[in-house]
Amino acid sequence: MTKKKIIYIVLGVVALVLVYFNYYGSDKEVGDIKKIVETINAVYESDDYHVEAEKEIDYLDEKESKFEKAKAIIQGMILSGDNVFLDKDKNLTLDTNILGISPNGWEIKASELKFNKETKELVSTKPMYAKNEEKGVEILANKFKTTISMDNITLEDGVVIKNKLFSILADKANYDNNTKIITLEGNIKLSNRIGEVGDINTLKDVKSLENTSNNKKEKEISGTFSKVYFNLNERNLYATDGFDMKYDEVGLKGKDIVLNETTQSFKVTGDVKFTYQDYIFDVSYIEKEPNSDIINVYGQIKGGNPIYSVLADKGEYNINDKKIRIFGNVDITSTKGEKLNLDNFVYSSETKEADMYGNKIKYTSPTNNLEAEYIHYNTVTKEITTDKPFDSWNEKGEGITGTNIVYNLGTKDFYSKENITVKNKDYGLTTKNVTYKEETGILSAPEPYVIKSTDETSTINGKSITYNKKTGELTSPGEIILNNKGTIMKGHDLVYNNISGLGKLQGPIPFENKEDKMSGTAKEIIIKKGDYVDLIGPIKVKQDTTNMLVDNARYSYKDELVHVNTPVKFNDPVKSMVGSVSSATYSPKDSILKGTNFNMKEPDRSAKAQSIVLYNKENRRLELIGNAYLSSGKDNISGPKIVYYLDTKDAETPTNSIIHYDQYTVKSTYGKVNKESGEIFVKNADVKSLDGNDFSSNQAKGNINNVVHFTGNVKGKSKQKEGDVYFTGDKADLYMSKVNNKYEAKKVIVNTKSTFTQLNRKIVSNYMELDLIKKEVYAKDKPVLTIDDGEKGNTLVKADDVTGYIDKELIKLNKNVYVKNINEKKEETVLTADRGTVTKQMADVYDRVKVVTKDSVITANEGHYDIVNRKIRAKGNVHVDYTSDKSASSIFNDMTSNKK
Incomplete structure (x- = not known):
């Protein structure tokens, strides 16, 4: 027993005695007396405790003490409270306004706390609160148990582990001071909505603090976990077996997370x-x-x-x-x-x-x-905006493109201060400061605009435009400029209704196409959507120097053609040309003009046909069909169809035709000529000239200024006063020249097997030239000449080459000359020499001459045979051998055989 305790006992006994004698008297009976000692400003000290209190009440019989406003120190732990009770087993119980400070930095607040001397544990079964300032952590629970050193803390029921960032809620938690780790179990939740503890003495349940924080502006941190521990040294929360949490506005879910309270960093895996x-x-x-x-x-x-x-x-x-x-x-x-x-x-x-x-x-x-x-995109106002390039369209091809727009998905209104294009599958309207209101259906564009077709072939320019989607009314006051494939048309005050499809452009309407050198005027334009566009006349058109006058013209969307149902009259004062065409149609897409009853006249040119087709885009050409006729000067072409190529100036006749060209008439089944270049190509050609020359072949191709090549079954005739000349062959080249502005044939060259015939003379050769100017015939490559005198006989002539004359009977022979004459008696005379000449009357040969008759063989330097009188005259080194009765050709053959 301590010294202080002995003093307490003595004082207590004295007090009891005094009370007894002073208050009750000696002659009164008394019952059991409770032995109590009160001490003011008491200090209690034992091996286990040091207690200081404003008042101490000792219950001597029970061996228990009560301390009011006391502070106790237990193994370094400082505890204070309104009431402290020490039982007979020396267990300490505190209640009301309990505060505690542990050696390892924990501060405790509780309304009830018990210390078990035997287990050395502090226990609370009412809400308690503890804080470790150094580690930045607070703990709360309805049940609390710890060692007196607070190196191991167990919390149960409504557990809260709280730091500056978040709070962890669980059914149970344990703190190990050695590892500085708090491990939590059961219904683990994360929250930063735990309110202030307030007075711990009045707190009935820690769980009531959940979601009581007044700081709603702070980002929300909440979640649920399977296993969690918190490291006070690292300030890290570890979840290791799955979790689901919310961090501000986002959710995080995974198997593991490490969350740091200090840096607010984390990683989820x-x-x-x-x-x-x-x-x-x-x-x-x-x-x-x-x-x-x-x-x-x-x-x-x-x-x-x-x-x-x-x-x-x-x-x-x-x-x-x-x-x-x-x-x-x-x-x-x-x-x-x-x-x-x-x-x-x-x-x-x-x-x-x-x-x-x-x-x-x-x-x-x-x-x-x-x-x-x-x-x-603003999800509240439903407005979409952009200041960058964009392009939008729907399944109908309608859309908007540009670089700036404000579009409301809710109201369908839109506005753009910069250029945008409102488009459909056919056209696009481009302008700026466009405003559209869905409620009124009005689109207004007060700035200059351009409407461009999708294929970029046509445009419309105007000053401003207003369109009412509900009524379909479109108005564009002021000047309007239309450009369709280079044709520019101007008017004013465009009015159009998209519902009825009717529209009108006020005139006068001037129009121009510089590339086509075309211009003109019209009265006004009337539009019917999807049906037609009318150009109201009188329509005056000038193309290059040609003037045209049309009553009305209509463009039909159905066939995509411009129709002119009244006759089109045209004239060209420069060329003194007049003409007309009926039932005209024009395709702007293909630049094709068609018409009927075409007639055109100039002083030196004309053309006519039952119908025409003018292709003015690619492969530009004019087709005259049905009784077609085309003339230039004295030259002309006629046939079922004539095609005139505007760029090359070629005239083509794909069927039977007649071409009158200068002095020549050409009939063919196909023809193509160019008067300017002189080129000509015909099939199944039949050519006749005014001077009596005829040529025919399967094909003729060439240039009349130079040479025309006839091929296939070539036949020719040249009319001569001495007798017409005929030639035949597979190929023939006819050389032409222009003399006194007239074309005439100069020469014919046949380099395949050919025949030349004039009167009774005939030359067969593999090569022949007929010079119609010099009137010469030259043949080589095994030429054979025959002269047929009828009953008087005939003459056969051979040589390496021969030269004949159309206007003379003379034929010159050169090298390896062979002449055989057969008279009316069938008697033969054969002459050979190196050269010679033959006429109807005479055969003259020279150099190494040999004359063979049935009677003799004569050799000499010269030989002259009178074909008419059958006389032979030899000169120079004459030698005569008389022979038996054989024909001259037989004798000649025998002689040539013996030489071999």
Whole structure:
């Protein structure tokens, strides 16, 4: 027993005695007396405790003590409270306003606390609170148990582990001072919505603190976990067996997470899912760098919500500006058949606005399409805006393209201060400061505009335009300029109704096509959508120097042709040309003009046909069909069809035709001539000249200024006063020349087997030249000449080459000359020599002459045979051998055989 305790006992006994004698008297009976000692400003000291109190009450019989406003020190632990009770087993109980400080830095607040001397444990079954300032952690629980040194703490029922960033709630927790780790179990939750503890003495249940925080502006951190431990040294929370939590506006789910309280960094791994609003994504891992506002989402992002599916390379969420971003090959599809491809998508939950970026943002759906570089969308106002190039269209080909627009998805209104193009499948309207209101249906464009066709062949320019979608009325006051394939038309005050399809452009209407050298005027233009465009006359047209007058013209959308149902009269004062054509049609697309009853006259040219087709685009040509006739000067062509090529000046007759060209008439089954160049090509040619020359062949091709090549079954005739000359062969070249502005044949060359015939003379050769100017016939390559004198006999002549004369009987022979004459008595005379001449009367040969008759063989330097009188005269080295009765040719053959 301590010294202080002995003093307490003595004082207590004295007090009891005094009380007894002073108050009750000696003569009164007394019952059992409770032995109590009170001490003011007491100090209690034992081996286990040191207690200081404002009042101490000792219950001597029970061996228990009560301390009021006391402070106790137990093995370094300092505890204080309104009431402290020490039982007979020396267990200490504290209640009301309990405060405690442990040697290892814990501060305790509780309304009830018990210390078990035997187990050396502090226990509380009422809400308690502890804080470790150094480690930045607070703990709360309805049940609390710890060693007196607080190196092992167990919390149960409504456990809260709280730091500056978040609170962990669980059924149970244990703190190990050696590892500085708090391990939690059972219904583990994360929250940063735990309110202030307030007065611990009045707190009935720690669980009531959940979601009582007044700081609603702070980002929400909440979640559920399977296994969690918190390292006070690292300030790290570890979840190792699955969790699902919310961090600000995003959801994090996975197997493992490491969350640092100090830097607010974390990393999520293992079957990771990232959620935002109703979107759920599978990702590789999620990480927030220390002291960063960015939550990074790595790996291919794959997921979506019930309507949209999303693929992307990476994502991030900024907890400061509340923006979520997904980027890198972003591919979004929907159950409605929509598809969106872009590089970068950003959405802010604070502004409710989304930004989309990409080298080419591409959106497609069953009905709409969009391509853009940047799109901004306000989900509250439903406004889409962009200041970058964009192009949108629907399945009908309708859409908008430009670089600036504000479009409201809700109201369907739009506005653009910059140039945009409102288009359909056929046309596009381009202008700026365009405003459209869906409620009124009015589109207004007060600035100059241009309407361009999709194929870029036509444009309309105006000063301003207003269109009412509901009434269909379109008005464009002021000057209007139309350009259709280079034809520019001007008018004013365009009025058009898109519902009725009727429109009108006020005149006068001047028009011009500089490329075609065409200009003119009309009264006005009337439009019927999808049906026709009328050009109201009188219509005056001038093309180059040609003037045309038309009553009216109509363009029909059905056949895409311009129809002129009244006769078109035309004239050219420069060329003194007049003409007309009926039932004219013109194709603007193909530049083809068709008509009937065509007639055109100039002083030296004319053309006519039952119908015409003028191709004025590619391969420009004029086709005259039906009794076609084309003339130039004295030359003309006629036939069922004539095709005149405007660029090459070729005239073609694809069927039977007659061509009158200078002195020649050419009949053929096909022909093509060019008067300017002189080129000619005909099939089955039959050529006749005014001077009596005839030529025919399967084909003739060449140039009348030089040479025309006849091939296939060639026949020719040259009329000569001495006797007509005929020639035949497979090929013949006719050389032409122009003399006194007239074409005439100069020479005929036949380099295949051919025949020349004049009167009774005939030459057969493999090569022959007929010079019609010199009137010479030259033959080589085994030529054979025959002279037929009828009953008087005939003459056969051979030589290496022969030269005959059309106007003379003379024929010159050169080298290896052979002449055989057969008289009326069938008697033969054969002459051979190196050269010679033959006429109807005489055969003269020279050099190494040999004359063979049936009677003799004569050799000499010269030989002269009178064919008429049958006389032979030899000169120079004459030698005569008389022979037996054989024919001259037999003797000649025998002699030549013996020589061999």
